[in-house]
Amino acid sequence: MAMLEKLAQLADFTSFLLVFAGTMLVVLSRFDRAGLSRAFAAFGPLFSAAPEQDEIAAMRAVRLIERIAEARSIACADRVETAQRFLRLAARRLSDATSAAAFTRWVEEELEDRRRRHAIAIDFWTMAAETAPAMGMIGTIIGLVFMFAAMDDAAAIGGPMALAMLTTLYGIIIANLIALPIARRLERLSAHELAWQRRALDHLETLAVAELEAKPVAPVPKLRVAQ
Numbered sequence: 316m317a318m319l320e321k322l323a324q325l326a327d328f329t330s331f332l333l334v335f336a337g338t339m340l341v342v343l344s345r346f347d348r349a350g351l352s353r354a355f356a357a358f359g360p361l362f363s364a365a366p367e368q369d370e371i372a373a374m375r376a377v378r379l380i381e382r383i384a385e386a387r388s389i390a391c392a393d394r395v396e397t398a399q400r401f402l403r404l405a406a407r408r409l410s411d412a413t414s415a416a417a418f419t420r421w422v423e424e425e426l427e428d429r430r431r432r433h434a435i436a437i438d439f440w441t442m443a444a445e446t447a448p449a450m451g452m453i454g455t456i457i458g459l460v461f462m463f464a465a466m467d468d469a470a471a472i473g474g475p476m477a478l479a480m481l482t483t484l485y486g487i488i489i490a491n492l493i494a495l496p497i498a499r500r501l502e503r504l505s506a507h508e509l510a511w512q513r514r515a516l517d518h519l520e521t522l523a524v525a526e527l528e529a530k531p532v533a534p535v536p537k538l539r540v541a542q
Contacts (some may be wrong), residue, residue: 338450341450351439354439364508367506380406389410408541414527415523422520429509431506440501
């Protein structure tokens with residue numbers, strides 16, 4: 316109970332609001348609504364993502380697509396059943412591809428688009444981690460100003476001093492225990508996901524090249540009979 320009472324002394328809504336709201340306002344000023352949506356939508360995969368299992372399932376689906384392509388054609392690639400939304404999209408694109416170059420162009424555009432979306436969420440939380448300590452320092456300066464203004468009244472010094480100290484503490488907590496861990500985990504998840512997606516699409520590109528860019532055998536020229 317004594318420990319809880321001591322921890323309760325570290326809880327101050329005004330100090331937390333000053334740091335958290337200030338941090339969010341600064342970060343939000345750098346991002347549009349779509350960026351904000353992606354940053355908070357990242358909480359879903361942040362806790363539920365299993366990149367190793369996703370990779371295993373994706374490569375299993377790729378092997379099935381390869382077998383179907385060898386037995387029939389890449390036009391049947393979209394018949395493979397997989398829970399991987401990304402692989403379903405890639406299989407449809409492969410089955411509809413009219414040339415290997417067109418499929419390769421889609422691959423590069425899709426991976427770049429995914430990399431850009433991931434970067435927005437990562438940058439959001441990285442910026443929050445960089446901004447929170449600064450907001451804590453602003454709160455500290457405000458608290459010190461109020462404290463010095465109340466030096467004639469010893470009883471009035473406690474509140475401003477608590478504001479000065481707690482805003483620094485909250486800035487450190489938000490930066491190092493919340494925002495920065497989120498950004499770093501999103502970075503690892505993004506790197507892992509993009510790696511297996513590139514690997515899977517490389518296999519599908521090979522199938523597209525093998526079938527759509529196969530050169531026909533040149534006809535044997537007819538011999539001219541001398542007249």
